Amino acid sequence: xxxxxxxxxxxxxxxxxxxxxxxxxxxxxxxxxxxxxxxxxxxxxxxxxxxxxxxxxxxxxxxxxxxxxxxxxxxxxxxxxxxxxxxxxxxxxxxxxxxxxxxxxxxxxxxxxxxxxxxxxxxxxxxxxxxxxxxxxxxxxxxxxxxxxxxxxxxxxxxxxxxxxxxxxxxxxxxxxxxxxxxxxxxxxxxxxxxxxxxxxxxxxxxxxxxxxxxxxxxxxxxxxxxxxxxxxxxxxxxxxxxxxxxxxxxxxxxxxxxxxxxxxxxxxxxxxxxxxxxxxxxxxxxxxxxxxxxxxxxxxxxxxxxxxxxxxxxxxxxxxxxxxxxxxxxxxxxxxxxxxxxxxxxxxxxxxxxxxxxxxxxxxxxxxxxxxxxxxxxxxxxxxxxxxxxxxxxxxxxxxxxxxxxxxxxxxxxxxxxxxxxxxxxxxxxxxxxxxxxxxxxxxxxxxxxxxxxxxxxxxxxxxxxxxxxxxxxxxxxxxxxxxxx
Amino acid sequence: xxxxxxxxxxxxxxxxxxxxxxxxxxxxxxxxxxxxxxxxxxxxxxxxxxxxxxxxxxxxxxxxxxxxxxxxxxxxxxxxxxxxxxxxxxxxxxxxxxxxxxxxxxxxxxxxxxxxxxxxxxxxxxxxxxxxxxxxxxxxxxxxxxxxxxxxxxxxxxxxxxxxxxxxxxxxxxxxxxxxxxxxxxxxxxxxxxxxxxxxxxxxxxxxxxxxxxxxxxxxxxxxxxxxxxxxxxxxxxxxxxxxxxxxxxxxxxxxxxxxxxxxxxxxxxxxxxxxxxxxxxxxxxxxxxxxxxxxxxxxxxxxxxxxxxxxxxxxxxxxxxxxxxxxxxxxxxxxxxxxxxxxxx
Amino acid sequence: xxxxxxxxxxxxxxxxxxxxxxxxxxxxxxxxxxxxxxxxxxxxxxxxxxxxxxxxxxxxxxxxxxxxxxxxxxxxxxxxxxxxxxxxxxxxxxxxxxxxxxxxxxxxxxxxxxxxxxxxxxxxxxxxxxxxxxxxxxxxxxxxxxxxxxxxxxxxxxxx
Numbered sequence: 005x006x007x008x009x010x011x012x013x014x015x016x017x018x019x020x021x022x023x024x025x026x027x028x029x030x031x032x033x034x035x036x037x038x039x040x041x042x043x044x045x046x047x048x049x050x051x052x053x054x055x056x057x058x059x060x061x062x063x064x065x066x067x068x069x070x071x072x073x074x075x076x077x078x079x080x081x082x083x084x085x086x087x088x089x090x091x092x093x094x095x096x097x098x099x100x101x102x103x104x105x106x107x108x109x110x111x112x113x114x115x116x117x118x119x120x121x122x123x124x125x126x127x128x129x130x131x132x133x134x135x136x137x138x139x140x141x142x143x144x145x146x147x148x149x150x151x152x153x154x155x156x157x158x159x160x161x162x163x164x165x166x167x168x169x170x171x172x173x174x175x176x177x178x179x180x181x182x183x184x185x186x187x188x189x190x191x192x193x194x195x196x197x198x199x200x201x202x203x204x205x206x207x208x209x210x211x212x213x214x215x216x217x218x219x220x221x222x223x224x225x226x227x228x229x230x231x232x233x234x235x236x237x238x239x240x241x242x243x244x245x246x247x248x249x250x251x252x253x254x255x256x257x258x259x260x261x262x263x264x265x266x267x268x269x270x271x272x273x274x275x276x277x278x279x280x281x282x283x284x285x286x287x288x289x290x291x292x293x294x295x296x297x298x299x300x301x302x303x304x305x306x307x308x309x310x311x312x313x314x315x316x317x318x319x320x321x322x323x324x325x326x327x328x329x330x331x332x333x334x335x336x337x338x339x340x341x342x343x344x345x346x347x348x349x350x351x352x353x354x355x356x357x358x359x360x361x362x363x364x365x366x367x368x369x370x371x372x373x374x375x376x377x378x379x380x381x382x383x384x385x386x387x388x389x390x391x392x393x394x395x396x397x398x399x400x401x402x403x404x405x406x407x408x409x410x411x412x413x414x415x416x417x418x419x420x421x422x423x424x425x426x427x428x429x430x431x432x433x434x435x436x437x438x439x440x441x442x443x444x445x446x447x448x449x450x451x452x453x454x455x456x457x458x459x460x461x462x463x464x465x466x467x468x469x470x471x472x473x474x475x476x477x478x479x480x481x482x483x484x485x486x487x488x489x490x491x
Numbered sequence: 492x493x494x495x496x497x498x499x500x501x502x503x504x505x506x507x508x509x510x511x512x513x514x515x516x517x518x519x520x521x522x523x524x525x526x527x528x529x530x531x532x533x534x535x536x537x538x539x540x541x542x543x544x545x546x547x548x549x550x551x552x553x554x555x556x557x558x559x560x561x562x563x564x565x566x567x568x569x570x571x572x573x574x575x576x577x578x579x580x581x582x583x584x585x586x587x588x589x590x591x592x593x594x595x596x597x598x599x600x601x602x603x604x605x606x607x608x609x610x611x612x613x614x615x616x617x618x619x620x621x622x623x624x625x626x627x628x629x630x631x632x633x634x635x636x637x638x639x640x641x642x643x644x645x646x647x648x649x650x651x652x653x654x655x656x657x658x659x660x661x662x663x664x665x666x667x668x669x670x671x672x673x674x675x676x677x678x679x680x681x682x683x684x685x686x687x688x689x690x691x692x693x694x695x696x697x698x699x700x701x702x703x704x705x706x707x708x709x710x711x712x713x714x715x716x717x718x719x720x721x722x723x724x725x726x727x728x729x730x731x732x733x734x735x736x737x738x739x740x741x742x743x744x745x746x747x748x749x750x751x752x753x754x755x756x757x758x759x760x761x762x763x764x765x766x767x768x769x770x771x772x773x774x775x776x777x778x779x780x781x782x783x784x785x786x787x788x789x790x791x792x793x794x795x796x797x798x799x800x801x802x803x804x805x806x807x808x809x810x811x812x813x814x815x816x817x818x819x820x821x822x823x824x825x826x827x828x829x830x831x832x833x834x835x836x837x
Numbered sequence: 838x839x840x841x842x843x844x845x846x847x848x849x850x851x852x853x854x855x856x857x858x859x860x861x862x863x864x865x866x867x868x869x870x871x872x873x874x875x876x877x878x879x880x881x882x883x884x885x886x887x888x889x890x891x892x893x894x895x896x897x898x899x900x901x902x903x904x905x906x907x908x909x910x911x912x913x914x915x916x917x918x919x920x921x922x923x924x925x926x927x928x929x930x931x932x933x934x935x936x937x938x939x940x941x942x943x944x945x946x947x948x949x950x951x952x953x954x955x956x957x958x959x960x961x962x963x964x965x966x967x968x969x970x971x972x973x974x975x976x977x978x979x980x981x982x983x984x985x986x987x988x989x990x991x992x993x994x995x996x997x
Contacts (some may be wrong), residue, residue: 044831086772098706105715110657113699191663192710196832198663198700208663210565212822213572213597272713283733290537293914299507349573356511436566439559441536450536455728455787457709492996494988502926510879511920607908 008400012322015315016331022338022346023223030215031347032223039202041221047226048200051115051190052183055122056176059183061457062123062261063130063175069258070135071250087472088266089128090422095273095429095464096448097147097188100125102430104274117193122428124269130175131262133377137171138164138253159252173235178376181229181336198490201225205339218342221465222425230355233334259276275323276433278467289458301428301443306473307363308370309424313482315371316379316416320408323383324390334379337369344436356436365433370426374419382415410490417482424474429467446472507650509740526765530584532560533786540785547781548772554765563703564590564668572597578757581735581766584626584773586753587668589675591623593818599758603770611805613749614746614791616813624754624771627788630747630807631672633659634711635718636724637737646744647680655696660707660716663700665825667707668750670700673720674828676748681811691803691831700832723804724787731800752788842934847984852981856934859978862969863931866927870924878917885913888954897953905954923947931973938996941974 017024066089073082092100104121105111142164149159165172187202201221208218232405287294312454322328335345347361370403386408392402431449434442441447444466452461496585526548528535535541535558538578545556559578561567564586571580581758586594594600600622608618617625633644644650662670677693700709713717718741725740754773756766772778779790789796789805796802846853876885888905895902909916923943930940946966952963972978977997979985989997 040829098709101712101716102709105710106713111715113657188702188706190705191666192699195699200827200830203665207825209569211665211825213593276713291908292915293537295912295915303504303507345569347575348570352577353574358510359508359511378695403692406534429647435532435560435562436570439557441532441560446532447536449542451538452709453531453703453705454533454536454538455708455714455725455732456538457705492937493997495936497920498930498936498940499926502929503922505927506918506922566989710861 008322010218011318015317022343024417025346026215026219027343030183032220034217034218034416036221036477044199044201046203047197048184051118052180054119054178058119058123059126059130059179060176062127063134065258066127066131066261067134068255069262070131072254072256072259074250086261087130088262089131092125092269093129099273099461099464100269101271104273109267113193113195115197118190121189121193124265126179128263130179133175142167146250146252147311156252177233192314193308207339209341222338229336230334245423252254269366274435276458276461280462281458281475284462297441297444297447298470301470302473304362305428305470306425306441306477308366309474309478310418311363312374312423313416313420315367316419318373319381320412321404324387332375335372337372340369340432343368344433348437361437365437366427366430370423374423377419379419382412388409410486413482413486417479421475421478424478425471428471429476518668522732523555524762524765525557526581526762526769527557527559527579528582528584529559531581531831534555534584535560539781543781544772544778547777551679552765552768568594571757579761580757581760581762582754582756582769584754588742588813588815589671589748589821591815596818601756601763603760610791611794613809617751623755625751626754627786628749628751628791628811629722629724629788630749631720632747633718634721634738635741637739639717646740648837651692652694657698658717659696659717660698660710661700662704662707662720663702664828666702667704669720670705671750674752674824680745687831689829723807727800728787742807745830746810749809841987841990842984845981849981854974855976855978856982859931859973863928866924867928870921870928880911884917885910891954891956895953901953934979934985937979937983937985938974938977941970944970951982
């Protein structure tokens with residue numbers, strides 16, 4: 005077996021580890037109740053489909069707003085809008101939920117409610133990713149259409165949508181997968197439609213200790229997404245255009261969309277933070293703990309960032325192989341509790357082992373999202389260069405060192421930074437794998453579980469600080485590495 | 492400058508990990524024995540009773556106390572089952588009456604000597620098993636804000652009034668212990684068939700079924716819901732900590748359900764005698780006072796609550812016996828509950 | 838880099854005696870840090886007790902006394918960690934002669950703080966150390982028998 009095949013196999017085994025491990029540990033003996041399963045599946049499917057569609061719609065609109073800030077003088081505004089768009093992704097879902105519920109009144113419970121909350125949570129991510137795709141792939145075409153005198157509608161219907169059809173589908177699938185595995189939001193605002201596959205998995209573990217059943221459900225969920233991913237193939241490759249004129253597409257109303265949706269999730273949040281500020285004196289005696297947990301958050305975020313950076317480059321090194329590509333585009337991480345418990349059983353859980361296991365669990369759970377967020381697209385875009393180099397006799401190591409790494413390091417850094425942000429906001433994984441509060445997010449959750457919601461909101465601002473710090477360090481680090489190794 | 496910052500960062504990170512490793516290793520290799528208490532986060536966390544109990548215990552035990560956190564009782568039991576001896580839990584804190592039968596079925600526990608505990612009458616039924624002892628209890632009811640409701644519900648049937656439509660924050664019994672208490676309350680007050688029929692009607696009144704108590708209560712304190720299912724002692728928290736007097740616990744014609752929190756010692760404990768001593772501390776007047784004040788729950792032992800703001804709150808009519816339901820029965824009830832949720836229109 | 842390490846003796850040999858002083862001080866700090874690390878410096882509030890005992894009699898300015906009693910005593914764990922970290926940083930930096938100049942300034946900071954919170958018994962010791970740190974920073978003691986020489990040779994500048 006060649007080195008690359010070995011590395012491919014190792015990565016696949018790492019990603020499949022929770023399934024394989026739990027199946028061998030517990031076995032699958034019981035077939036779940038078909039009626040219950042179908043009902044939960046139907047709920048998951050509907051809510052995830054609608055959420056994906058609406059996130060795409062609003063995300064697209066917001067992306068047009070982001071494209072309005074392209075000139076160098078307005079880059080600062082673009083960064084602010086990007087942060088506003090990405091913020092809902094690293095605040096605890098409960099805060100977003102409370103805020104949305106306090107702005108939209110009366111709030112429609114049921115599928116509509118789930119879709120609203122999911123849209124608020126995910127539109128920004130779609131917007132940022134889509135703006136990037138449009139800039140990278142259609143820059144030249146937009147300029148040409150503008151010069152040729154096409155109207156915006158003409159360009160959208162005859163240029164943009166046909167060209168980005170596959171990218172949009174891929175992005176839709178990405179949001180679909182996130183929403184399909186959502187747990188708390190459907191349960192709270194879903195009314196009668198709140199039971200999803202994820203809830204069933206949790207119920208099987210918590211109440212019935214039926215691990216076999218839980219693994220089976222997770223497997224069924226993965227198989228479904230895997231099948232679905234075959235329908236969606238990769239979009240056209242990026243041309244990596246120079247900075248281009250976006251007049252034809254940019255739309256100030258998109259900025260309004262970002263502002264409006266940000267208001268929806270920030271209003272209640274800041275209200276909570278302000279009322280929590282009155283009780284900040286309670287943190288006074290905890291300064292030491294706060295510092296430690298802040299350091300814990302940053303260490304956790306950076307470790308996850310570093311591991312994701314390595315994993316993404318690992319994928320790049322192994323890239324052109326069809327089965328490997330198909331596997332990565334179809335793979336869905338197992339439910340959080342399943343992944344965590346499989347790591348819990350494996351080896352000791354004391355000392356600094358949580359600091360090793362938590363990042364591994366987070367990489368396991370987030371890597372597929374990072375791949376879908378554009379990593380596979382980046383690799384596709386470079387495939388022709390790889391083919392030429394290979395034909396000219398370059399070795400895989402040479403191709404990686406001279407073609408892939410210089411072009412991909414920064415993008416890997418951005419994705420690793422996003423994973424680091426998620427890691428800073430995580431408490432679900434850490435709560436299972438750690439013995440005590442290690443990070444600000446865990447401390448926030450502890451506060452929430454004992455009446456102190458507003459203080460938790462105040463504390464969560466530190467999650468944002470830690471997240472931004474980790475993101476900046478990951479992006480900066482990746483740039484430094486690129487410079488060092490390509491110099 | 493870069494070199495300097497990197498150098499200092501490397502030294503401090505190295506020390507951070509070394510200290511982390513040393514703390515845990517030290518716990519094992521140190522000559523002092525370590526008592527490992529396994530509990531849920533709000534018990535062991537900074538704001539819970541855990542740290543004060545630890546401080547008290549360490550003064551006299553010539554040992555160290557270490558807390559291991561889990562998110563809730565269900566997850567605690569799963570971890571105990573999966574990690575077994577390697578977890579090294581000497582004491583398990585935070586099970587309620589619906590967890591007991593599962594805990595007994597999945598693990599073996601040490602018998603506790605519980606003679607002559609001077610407990611409140613309402614606590615006595617909870618002492619009927621020799622493996623677990625309750626260390627606090629709470630009465631569950633609806634909590635609302637003063638003067639916010641035009642009508643105050645006096646009975647379960649009053650909750651069906653259109654005035655309360657979509658205004659009640661409840662917990663999902665599949666994921667939350669108070670949610671299960673609510674289901675039990677309805678079924679005990681009305682009988683199973685009538686109870687489920689009532690729940691069907693109640694669905695229209697419910698604002699949301701949250702996965703945890705904290706989420707439901709958060710919805711209520713953020714004014715999304717007019718009332719939430721919580722503890723009669725909840726308003727006391729707002730009064731003491733936030734100096735807000737506008738929260739009130741409602742009294743009902745039906746007897747209210749009681750949630751007991753139990754502590755037990757798993758058979759695979761390493762420092763079992765210390766574990767027993769810790770349980771004794773939890774039941775001592777000082778321990779009970781700490782638990783009452785930090786957990787905002789009633790103490791089980793007499794003589795602690797008297798003269799405090801907690802005492803008047805205890806005078807509510809509660810369900811008399813404590814039923815330890817078999818897991819299969821809990822599963823069956825939850826299945827029926829899920830069926831009702833499935834039929835819900837929205 | 839290793840060649841530069843030894844080559845430095847040839848080119849900046851006049852700094853050799855001071856390099857031995859640096860290495861000795863590094864060794865002293867390493868011993869002290871290891872002793873603290875192995876003992877209960879991080880787990881028991883020794884530093885808080887020390888501050889509480891000596892601060893009233895200290896010559897420290899008022900603002901420092903206020904800061905020490907309001908921030909350092911309650912957060913003794915963090916303070917102990919920072920002190921230990923700084924001792925390790927000084928020790929390793931002095932032993933291998935890497936980033937000696939800025940680390941010596943950290944050493945000055947550490948000495949001043951310890952001077953303020955320690956009893957009269959160790960006052961003279963800290964004053965002497967303070968002077969040595971300042972001298973090491975002044976002459977750039979890492980440039981002889983140290984890795985700083987390697988960077989000094991290539992980049993020059995104030996940091997080496």
